[in-house]
Amino acid sequence: MALELKNVVKRVGAIEHIKDTSLILESGHFNVLLGATGSGKTSLIKLMAGLDPISSGSVWMEGRDVTRLNTQKRNISLVHQFFINYPHMTVFENIASPLKVAGMAKSEIEGRVEDAADILQLRPMLHRRPHELSGGQQQRCALARAIAKESQAVFLDEPLANLDYKLREELRDQLPELFAGRGAVVVYATSEPEEALLLGGKTALMRDGRVTQFGPTAEIYRDPQNVAAARVFSDPPINTAEITKQGNMARLTPDVTWVLEGAAADLADGTYTVAIRPYHVLPVATTQATVRIAGRVQVTELSGSESSAHFDLGLGSTQGSWVSLSAGVHPYQVGEMHDFYMDPSACYFFAPDGSRVA
Template sequence: MTLELRNVTKRVGVETHIYETDLTLATKGFNILLGATNAGKTSLIKMMAGLERPTSGEIRFNGENVTGVSTQKRNISLVHQFFVNYPSMNVFDNIASPLRVARESRKDIERRVHEAADILKLRPYLKRRPAELSGGQQQRTALARAIVKDSSLVLLDEPLANLDYKLREELRDQLPQLFADRGAIVVYATSEPSEALMLGGHTATVMDGRVTQFGETSGIYRTPRDVATAQVFSDPPINIASAQKRGNEILLGETRFAAQGPIAARPDGTYTLGIRPHFVTSTPAPNSAAVSGTVQVTELSGSESIAHFAMGNDVWVAQSQGVHAYDVGEKHDFYIDTTGCIFFDGHGALVV
């Protein structure tokens, strides 16, 4: 099964929500839409669901054009960021609702609802109404409604965003199993790079209404095609600065280090250097080069220390293992692992 977006755009009034987009999604693994809030993930999902019609372009399902087909006539499940269940029905009836609309037999409904309830550990709550459930139970009910249906397209729009940390981890582990072997195309929208990496599958990075890259999740993380993709797929945000290549050396402000990797073969000139925060630490290592900056903000997570520091006009983030003390407002030396540097040319494209 495939879901194909062909030259799809979406404009509302004078605003463009989605610029021309081509995307082909398949059944294998999750298809993750990764991007910040308002990047256009929900617009894409609504168009895939048929809740909104693209301004131009086509949506094809298994090669068939379904652009104008109403949502009711498509076999779709959708789970929202907000816990959406029917307030007047108990959990059983909520899960059963898509089956009832499809006029399945009473016996079938009972069997399938119980199956779904078992998978999502909702058995004890079948008699309760949504208002009497915790957030996690409400969202599990919504997920049960999505899996009970055997739909060919499952759309999950930040389904874990409103859950607390513990539940989020638990459900995130379960999700890929839930939808494995169901033969459905699963689309999962998230704003967290770490979530995309944990779920695996394929990722489309979305920024300001454009899909900047689509491919295998880990591949995109390792070699983002351009600066925008690298920025979307990094948390804390990737450090960016302008750097010069001169001969065999890279000049980053007053720091110089040897050019290695693909950049070594490129002509001299100005490039954009990108380096993920975990390659910038406060302890020197064999391959590292020192940079210094004024510490602005520090965050401690226990296993990691994060420092935001100003270097010229750029603000960088350093992510070091262990607990480090930084004096805010003071100059501090940081060490960049030069093997972690990636370079983009004048058009923002990755140097390969």
């Protein structure tokens, strides 16, 4: 089963809310739409679900053009971040509602509802009404409805956003198992990079109504194709700064230079953006971390067995603050200069337009 977008565009007046987008989303894994609020995730889901008309392009499900079909004829399920259940119905009736609309036999409805309720631990609550449930139970009810319907495509639009932390973790761990082996295309929208990494599968990074990179989630983390993608999967934020490349040398500051190797050494001389994740910038020299950088410590944090330090490179406010993240406890003093050591083999290089060049 696959859901395919072919050159889909959504315009409102002269503004393109979704820019030319082509994607193939397949069953067998989660397909994550990852982006900040306003990046176009919900707009794209509405187009795929048939809730909003597209301006140009087409939507295909299982090799069939469904662009002009309404939502009811697309055999899809949609779970929002808000607990959307019918308040006058019991949990059983809520889960069964799309099956009754489809004219399914009573015995089959009962079997599907009970199976879904067992999966989501709702069997003791089948005769309650939504207002008698906790927030987590209400969202489980919405998920059970999607499972019982056995749709070709299931759209989960930030379904855990309004749950407390413990419930989010619990349901997030269960979601891949809930939909495993059901043959549905599962599309999950989130603004949390950690959720994308935990769910696995494939991720479409979204920004300003455009998909900037699509592929296996772990691969995007390891091999970002643009500086925006590199910034998404990094907490603390990835360190970036402008460098000058001349010959086989890179210059970060007047005192910080290093020899480039591989693809970076072959770049034309000029100005580039270097990016490196905080755990490759350490407070002590190692075999890999050899490029010494001195910076004034601004903020320090201790989290479990890790220490982080935000430090000023002296390059100005736009790119002068970097972060080091390392194992152990380190004696940083706010306001004092400290030496840090960067692993040059872990650097990414980007052209002025943000595209990855090495």
